Amino acid sequence: MGATKTDLFTKQQNDIANMAKALAHPARIAILQHLVKINACIGGDLVEELGLAQATISQHLKELKAVGLIQGTVEGTSICYCINPKTWMQYRNLFDKFFDSSVSEGSCC
Amino acid sequence: MGATKTDLFTKQQNDIANMAKALAHPARIAILQHLVKINACIGGDLVEELGLAQATISQHLKELKAVGLIQGTVEGTSICYCINPKTWMQYRNLFDKFFDSSVSEGSCC
DNA sequence: TCGTATAATTGCAATATTGCGATATATAAG
């Protein structure tokens, strides 16, 4: 009791939920927006950009990397992070499809 | 230490994160999909539809209502739930805008 | 090799979420 019962739901439902979970933190939203904005790859400028400790930023980067939203390549002593366009589009499509489920205008309540 | 530092981020970033958090559970995705599918309003059929206890379903419905994604009106002894089209569109637009941040094809990494 | 700079990992404390049994509340029927 306390853990999500993923086995009760379809793969698609768990997928959407997991993607949403990856976006369910303002720091991760901020990181993604920053990466989209400055197209160039940056390393730990994020630590200064956001006001969080290096360990915390690293944690969030790890989670974003785990779901494939970003990728990082070693660039000397620092690391070059950027959006993974492929996964980005997958996310976009999944949410599009989810929200496209046409909601009838005539609300019944 | 342990609570999200919302004050470090913009309102928009917190908004997106909160919306994502509302979608960050397969049970809530399943509830929304079910409500979209059967346009009519249903009550606690959800308890049978998903395999969760009544108290748990009620909890999830409460969260969805809290963010405005669904609305419920009393219908005799049961309650009629349905999508709130207005908020639904707002969510859709926010995510659209977020993902529309054009990701340059030429990945730099 | 040694020191420096950057990022990842570890270990911990605080807080949040999930799930459910038990109980409370509300409405309709009798």
Add this chain to the structure above:
DNA sequence: CTTATATATCGCAATATTGCAATTATACGA
């Protein structure tokens, strides 16, 4: 008023997330 049905709330236990200091890798230059 009492009963039955449907939903909400409370209180608890289990698990997950967030944040950070301290430590540990890793890569580069002197």
